[in-house]
Amino acid sequence: MNRIFIAITTLIATLMVLCGCSEERIVYSGTDAVMFADTLYILPIQDDTETFEIQISSLTPSSTDRTFAVEVLDSRSNAIEGVHYEILSNSATIKAGEVSTSIFVKGKASNIKINEGIGFYLRIANRNINNDLYGDAVLTTKVVLKRSCPYDLEAFSGYCVLTSSFFADYMQSTNMRLLKSEIDPNKENTVIIKNFYYDGFDISVRLDNTNILYPDLYVDGEQVLGHTGEAFGTIYGNGDLMMNLLPSTTSYFSSCEGFMAIYNLVYVNGVGTVGAYTNVVRWITDEEAEVLKKQGY
Numbered sequence: 001m002n003r004i005f006i007a008i009t010t011l012i013a014t015l016m017v018l019c020g021c022s023e024e025r026i027v028y029s030g031t032d033a034v035m036f037a038d039t040l041y042i043l044p045i046q047d048d049t050e051t052f053e054i055q056i057s058s059l060t061p062s063s064t065d066r067t068f069a070v071e072v073l074d075s076r077s078n079a080i081e082g083v084h085y086e087i088l089s090n091s092a093t094i095k096a097g098e099v100s101t102s103i104f105v106k107g108k109a110s111n112i113k114i115n116e117g118i119g120f121y122l123r124i125a126n127r128n129i130n131n132d133l134y135g136d137a138v139l140t141t142k143v144v145l146k147r148s149c150p151y152d153l154e155a156f157s158g159y160c161v162l163t164s165s166f167f168a169d170y171m172q173s174t175n176m177r178l179l180k181s182e183i184d185p186n187k188e189n190t191v192i193i194k195n196f197y198y199d200g201f202d203i204s205v206r207l208d209n210t211n212i213l214y215p216d217l218y219v220d221g222e223q224v225l226g227h228t229g230e231a232f233g234t235i236y237g238n239g240d241l242m243m244n245l246l247p248s249t250t251s252y253f254s255s256c257e258g259f260m261a262i263y264n265l266v267y268v269n270g271v272g273t274v275g276a277y278t279n280v281v282r283w284i285t286d287e288e289a290e291v292l293k294k295q296g297y
Contacts, residue, residue, distance in 0.1 A: 035138035044148035045107030069125040077120035119144040149256040151209040159289035178297040198226035
């Protein structure tokens with residue numbers, strides 16, 4: 001997203017006021033440079049009640065209120081107003097002496113599917129706006145509606161299945177592991193995944209939902225995955241197979257879909273790197289786990 005607030009040293013604005021006695025408020029009809037504060041908004045829609053702010057800015061204050069109409073560009077939008085979202089007002093007023101205002105959008109989570117890529121375009125509709133310096137692009141913004149789910153640490157405890165690119169290299173007889181996880185009683189927002197690659201070796205994963213749109217996970221410090229003898233058939237270094245997260249790729253989790261994507265580096269201290277691997281951990285129900293147990297997992 002590109003912030004488009006631009007410092008302007010001088011700007012002369014001609015203000016005209018329509019005196020409509022039959023109207024309750026004065027509608028601004030002069031020329032001005034106004035714009036959306038951002039060209040892209042990504043809204044994390046978790047329920048049908050939360051409202052989100054879309055800001056409109058002017059480069060200069062005015063001595064009178066300025067009201068601008070805002071329209072949806074249906075031809076460029078695939079989200080349906082009234083189904084996927086609601087705009088609480090189709091006009092916005094920048095009050096006298098101020099340089100910004102907002103319109104408010106409410107998403108309808110119950111009608112938005114997980115991973116559904118939908119959104120709509122808004123345009124400041126007044127034809128008398130003078131944006132010669134920046135062009136018409138700043139009159140338009142894209143609003144993306146992303147289905148999000150409330151964070152619940154309990155959702156990441158219990159039975160889960162692990163698939164990993166490590167298996168193809170060093171555990172060819174394994175295509176999936178049925179595992180179990182539990183909440184760490186001593187560390188906040190942390191779960192322990194038992195027997196991650198090899199039996200008897202657990203990993204500890206800390207979840208961070210500060211950014212609802214892009215929740216992260218962390219593996220704090222070095223963790224032991226197993227013994228080199230079990231992995232490679234011989235002892236290397238001190239015999240410990242270690243892991244840490246890849247610094248170049250962000251590991252993350254999804255509350256909506258109940259999984260973690262863990263990108264790790266596997267190595268042996270004092271010897272070298274074994275490789276970089278992708279691991280997906282997906283939580284399942286007890287009933288699903290029982291079926292997998294019967295299948296030999």
